[in-house]
Amino acid sequence: MAPHAQLDAESTNGHSHSQNGASAGSAAEPLFVLDSPNVVYTDAEIRSKYTYRTSKVKNGANGGYIVMPHETAYEFKVERKVPRTGLMMVGLGGNNGSTVTAGILANRQGLTWETREGQQSANYYGSLTMGSTMKLGTDAETLRDVNIPFRDVLPMVHPNDLVIGGWDISKLNLAAAMDRAKVLEPCLKHLIRKEMAQMVPLPSPYYPDFIAANQEDRADNVLPGSKACMEHVERLRKDIRDFKAANDLEKVIVLWTANTERFADILEGVNDTADNLLKAIEAGHEEVSPSTVFAVACILEKTPFINGSPQNTFVPGVIDLAEKHDSYIGGDDFKSGQTKMKSALVDFLINAGIKLTSIASYNHLGNNDGKNLSSQKQFRSKEISKSNVVDDMVEANSVLYAPGEHPDHTVVIKYMPAVGDNKRAMDEYYAEIFMGGHQTIFISNVCEDSLLASPLIIDLVLITEMMTRIQWKTESSTGEATKEFKNFHSVLSVLSYMLKAPLTPPGAPVINSLAKQRAALTNIFRACVGLEPESDMTLEHKLY
Numbered sequence: 001m002a003p004h005a006q007l008d009a010e011s012t013n014g015h016s017h018s019q020n021g022a023s024a025g026s027a028a029e030p031l032f033v034l035d036s037p038n039v040v041y042t043d044a045e046i047r048s049k050y051t052y053r054t055s056k057v058k059n060g061a062n063g064g065y066i067v068m069p070h071e072t073a074y075e076f077k078v079e080r081k082v083p084r085t086g087l088m089m090v091g092l093g094g095n096n097g098s099t100v101t102a103g104i105l106a107n108r109q110g111l112t113w114e115t116r117e118g119q120q121s122a123n124y125y126g127s128l129t130m131g132s133t134m135k136l137g138t139d140a141e142t143l144r145d146v147n148i149p150f151r152d153v154l155p156m157v158h159p160n161d162l163v164i165g166g167w168d169i170s171k172l173n174l175a176a177a178m179d180r181a182k183v184l185e186p187c188l189k190h191l192i193r194k195e196m197a198q199m200v201p202l203p204s205p206y207y208p209d210f211i212a213a214n215q216e217d218r219a220d221n222v223l224p225g226s227k228a229c230m231e232h233v234e235r236l237r238k239d240i241r242d243f244k245a246a247n248d249l250e251k252v253i254v255l256w257t258a259n260t261e262r263f264a265d266i267l268e269g270v271n272d273t274a275d276n277l278l279k280a281i282e283a284g285h286e287e288v289s290p291s292t293v294f295a296v297a298c299i300l301e302k303t304p305f306i307n308g309s310p311q312n313t314f315v316p317g318v319i320d321l322a323e324k325h326d327s328y329i330g331g332d333d334f335k336s337g338q339t340k341m342k343s344a345l346v347d348f349l350i351n352a353g354i355k356l357t358s359i360a361s362y363n364h365l366g367n368n369d370g371k372n373l374s375s376q377k378q379f380r381s382k383e384i385s386k387s388n389v390v391d392d393m394v395e396a397n398s399v400l401y402a403p404g405e406h407p408d409h410t411v412v413i414k415y416m417p418a419v420g421d422n423k424r425a426m427d428e429y430y431a432e433i434f435m436g437g438h439q440t441i442f443i444s445n446v447c448e449d450s451l452l453a454s455p456l457i458i459d460l461v462l463i464t465e466m467m468t469r470i471q472w473k474t475e476s477s478t479g480e481a482t483k484e485f486k487n488f489h490s491v492l493s494v495l496s497y498m499l500k501a502p503l504t505p506p507g508a509p510v511i512n513s514l515a516k517q518r519a520a521l522t523n524i525f526r527a528c529v530g531l532e533p534e535s536d537m538t539l540e541h542k543l544y
């Protein structure tokens, strides 16, 4: 048997994999065409001329402002051909890794299975790309909204077509890993057990100091060496090349869904620049984490790398290296349940003029993630990513909050083995309302953590792959045109909707508001086919 088999689109009676019949390697007939001189379709590309309208503000007299409308003319280019794409997960044998793999297999085969509530069919619920819609416009006759599946706005990879592989420090095949995870129904597991058993994770670097000591008993599938080294970087690069060749892939995305690591110290001369980081790895510096080694390997292999965990994988040297190699990175920490709710509810409360003064977020869970997080250093990584999610919304409202003022905010996570993957999240939101009143909101949220995270993994992969096929150029406002098409900045902040602690290009603001994050992603994709940003003005229903 191959050192590790993969989940391959051809290995099952494939269903029509993508909307409007497209499958990997083809340019689908789009669901819609924009009838505009600003959008040109060829077999290979969509070209869209888009005017980005913002306002520049400067201080005026008496503490006021002077606002100057500002326009930038962009041209976007989208490659229409959907490439044969692989997903390599670090932590393939974990709850998320095994669950998302099983979910894709079940969807690809169009499976249904018996549950206590009756027949259940495979679906992609919880995925923004596969489960949500966007407004295309209004019907020319009836003026009713016309909405389309998000996945149809651009020619995206269909998750059913993804070829899956990856690494794990645990050697369990994915059928055994699925059993260990205790997430999926026995009847479903029975239907996919054979294919899942064929998938065996590649051995991986394991540096014990970065994850909880309680993970040691799992580490039976590790590469020689217990600290960073160039041999590990080169081995991971070869793993990616071999996976690509063995599966005849045009593209691979690597995603970290392995354990939460402790934060790495940022050390001048070690991980502060690309050159220093490469030297530090060469020298076997003990402050370089496995996730940073994966990031470096992916950047050198021009393979996008996404971090689904909260640790600071992207030390300054990694960002510097990604920029130098024009390679995509994104992260951090899937925004799956309690924090996702928080980033929507806080946005609502503060934008309703309600002064949130206290947030208490408690949760307990009993999966291996919870076990790893029961160790203080790993919990601290998670506490940071779960705590910073309200900062931008608070700072944006100077009516409610004085400079530096913010709600009390506490995050508690406890490991309770009995509940397994069924995370219990309990939140209390306490706020000041009109004339000295108070509002207290209690939220209880129980769900399988991995069934929330798995669709996010799919969205992160599909959107990252789509971004590798979008380029831009502009006639800048000062007239210096960007002659050649360019990639977006190496740090893919467009992924923020799926992430608790969105990584942004150096100096760029962090936006945590869920609505703003979705609007940014939606409107960038709309601009690539010449559609204006979504506007809810609906003047057509107000001005007559």
Ligand SMILES: NC(=O)c1ccc[n+]([C@@H]2O[C@H](COP(=O)([O-])OP(=O)(O)OC[C@H]3O[C@@H](n4cnc5c(N)ncnc54)[C@H](O)[C@@H]3O)[C@@H](O)[C@H]2O)c1
Pocket (backbone or CB within 6 Å): 090, 091, 092, 093, 094, 095, 096, 097, 167, 168, 169, 170, 204, 205, 206, 207, 211, 218, 257, 258, 259, 260, 261, 290, 308, 309, 310, 333, 334, 335, 336, 337, 367, 368, 369, 372, 449, 450, 452, 453
């Ligand atoms: N809802 C969610 O499940 C959720 C939400 C946000 C973030 N996360 C994060 O996603 C990650 C995975 O969550 P999970 O529930 O699947 O955890 P898990 O413990 O079930 O899986 C992690 C896997 O990573 C493997 N691993 C550890 N170190 C590795 C290394 N160096 N190389 C390769 N594999 C390694 C482990 O053996 C394990 O199989 C965690 O960091 C978690 O905090 C999960």
Ligand SMILES: O=P([O-])([O-])O[C@@H]1[C@@H](O)[C@H](O)[C@@H](O)[C@H](O)[C@@H]1O
Pocket (backbone or CB within 6 Å): 334, 335, 336, 337, 338, 339, 340, 363, 365, 369, 370, 373, 382, 386, 413, 423, 425, 449, 500
């Ligand atoms: O995304 P979210 O539900 O706010 O946060 C979750 C935490 O509550 C949980 O304790 C942890 O195990 C998961 O990895 C995830 O980070």
